[in-house]
Amino acid sequence: MNFCFDTNIILGIINTKDRLHEKSKFLMDNKRNEQLYLCHSAIKESHNVLRNKINEVMVNIIRFLPDIYQSSSISTLDSQAFLIEQFKNLRAAKPGLSNFLNLVYHEISTFLKDNEIDDLPDFLSELSLNLSNSIILKIEETHPDFEILFLNHDRLNIVKRSLTDIHFKDTNDGRIFQELMTNLECIKPIEFFLDDRDFAKKCNMGFTNIANDMEFNESDFSCNQV
Amino acid sequence: MNANYSSDSQFKSINYILDVFSSDIFESVTLVMRPVIGTVDYLRLMHRLYQIQKELDQILKMDFETREKLLEALTDIISINIYEDDLLTIENKLEDQIDILQDFDESFKKLKSFSTNLEPRQQTELFRITLRKLNGRITSIREEIKFKMWDKAEDTNQLLILDQFFFNIQELIKESLKKVDDVDIWIMINISLLRIEAFHRGKISFQDLQNDLTELSLFNFNDELIPRNYNAVFEVLEA
Numbered sequence: 001m002n003f004c005f006d007t008n009i010i011l012g013i014i015n016t017k018d019r020l021h022e023k024s025k026f027l028m029d030n031k032r033n034e035q036l037y038l039c040h041s042a043i044k045e046s047h048n049v050l051r052n053k054i055n056e057v058m059v060n061i062i063r064f065l066p067d068i069y070q071s072s073s074i075s076t077l078d079s080q081a082f083l084i085e086q087f088k089n090l091r092a093a094k095p096g097l098s099n100f101l102n103l104v105y106h107e108i109s110t111f112l113k114d115n116e117i118d119d120l121p122d123f124l125s126e127l128s129l130n131l132s133n134s135i136i137l138k139i140e141e142t143h144p145d146f147e148i149l150f151l152n153h154d155r156l157n158i159v160k161r162s163l164t165d166i167h168f169k170d171t172n173d174g175r176i177f178q179e180l181m182t183n184l185e186c187i188k189p190i191e192f193f194l195d196d197r198d199f200a201k202k203c204n205m206g207f208t209n210i211a212n213d214m215e216f217n218e219s220d221f222s223c224n225q226v
Numbered sequence: 227m228n229a230n231y232s233s234d235s236q237f238k239s240i241n242y243i244l245d246v247f248s249s250d251i252f253e254s255v256t257l258v259m260r261p262v263i264g265t266v267d268y269l270r271l272m273h274r275l276y277q278i279q280k281e282l283d284q285i286l287k288m289d290f291e292t293r294e295k296l297l298e299a300l301t302d303i304i305s306i307n308i309y310e311d312d313l314l315t316i317e318n319k320l321e322d323q324i325d326i327l328q329d330f331d332e333s334f335k336k337l338k339s340f341s342t343n344l345e346p347r348q349q350t351e352l353f354r355i356t357l358r359k360l361n362g363r364i365t366s367i368r369e370e371i372k373f374k375m376w377d378k379a380e381d382t383n384q385l386l387i388l389d390q391f392f393f394n395i396q397e398l399i400k401e402s403l404k405k406v407d408d409v410d411i412w413i414m415i416n417i418s419l420l421r422i423e424a425f426h427r428g429k430i431s432f433q434d435l436q437n438d439l440t441e442l443s444l445f446n447f448n449d450e451l452i453p454r455n456y457n458a459v460f461e462v463l464e465a
Contacts (some may be wrong), residue, residue, distance in 0.1 A: 014463070015460055050463065054459065094465055096465050104454060133448075136447060138460070
């Protein structure tokens with residue numbers, strides 16, 4: 001059967017310390033031979049979370065750069081030593097980020113071999129974006145054949161009419177459900193896995209309306225709380 | 227201080243950049259909506275400038291109030307939930323809005339018609355030149371953001387998001403240079419510029435801007451740019 005994951009499950013798969021990691025991974029392993037669909041909005045939401053977390057670290061790095069590089073008297077060797085010291089301090093403050101900080105340090109060192117120090121903020125900005133895009137590679141690693149569901153505009157009006165009385169607690173929940181429902185004709189039957197009781201309740205209510213209005217069977221869509 | 231701009235002091239760092247480059251953003255929007263605007267010198271070379279000199283002058287020499295009228299109208303359109311519209315629908319809504327504005331709808335119409343009637347080779351050249359000029363403007367904005375990022379008094383996170391947004395627009399431009407007549411990319415560039423301006427005017431939230439940034443990042447996805455040992459990145463989720 002086709003299956004789909006909500007944002008929390010996606011984050012659970014990629015984050016080994018997440019409380020949902022074991023359950024999410026177990027699900028993924030069990031469904032290795034089934035077709036995975038991921039809603040564009042769920043991927044976006046996960047990507048957003050990852051990028052903002054990476055940016056937090058980049059902000060800390062960018063903020064100590066002036067101390068190293070804006071002193072005109074500092075030599076290249078001293079600035080390198082200062083950089084190493086700052087990264088050491090960052091690792092000590094956040095030991096859980098050691099491997100990530102090593103990665104960033106390595107990228108900075110490589111960059112500085114051929115580029116000006118002035119361009120470091122730009123480089124870190126772009127590096128953050130490239131690293132946050134690795135979420136796609138990670139999902140592919142765990143399930144190579146997944147497909148992304150985009151909103152099907154041809155079905156949107158009828159789906160919206162059926163959902164007039166359903167109010168999702170946040171915009172992303174609403175969009176994820178719309179992406180599922182506007183594509184349901186092509187992806188049914190499908191199981192949707194999530195960790196949010198309220199979202200599950202709204203999905204069930206929404207599908208009841210949509211099944212009536214668009215003549216789907218009960219078995220075409222199910223919501224499963226992890 | 228422009229009454230149309232957001233007065234939210236929480237976003238001082240971003241809004242300073244958008245304030246001092248407001249003319250560049252306006253000109254960038256007009257370049258994307260009517261690429262012929264960026265090719266005055268090329269048209270002079272082709273001895274065709276005279277055909278649209280009057281219309282170009284009107285747009286290029288637009289006074290501040292008229293410029294604001296146009297940007298207010300376009301950012302109103304782009305601020306309403308565009309998630310449910312496809313690109314062509316959004317583009318049509320923007321063009322419809324220009325048709326309503328009597329100050330320059332005739333000029334915009336004539337510029338569009340002029341471009342459409344150029345030979346394919348000339349059209350390609352026009353689009354290419356305009357994209358390069360647009361890229362130059364974005365580079366200047368990013369240079370200023372980069373300069374500000376060295377200042378500890380600034381909000382580095384806000385500047386990072388803004389820089390990443392403009393970087394993604396540059397990636398769209400790069401993509402567009404490979405296929406200059408791909409209308410969808412032009413529309414995406416236009417929407418992106420207008421969404422930044424909509425934020426500048428307090429019409430969309432910082433969260434909306436970040437969502438847009440993600441949309442652009444995923445569109446510009448290039449796995450060759452991701453470091454091989456990327457698994458370490460997921461540690462940030464645990465922190």
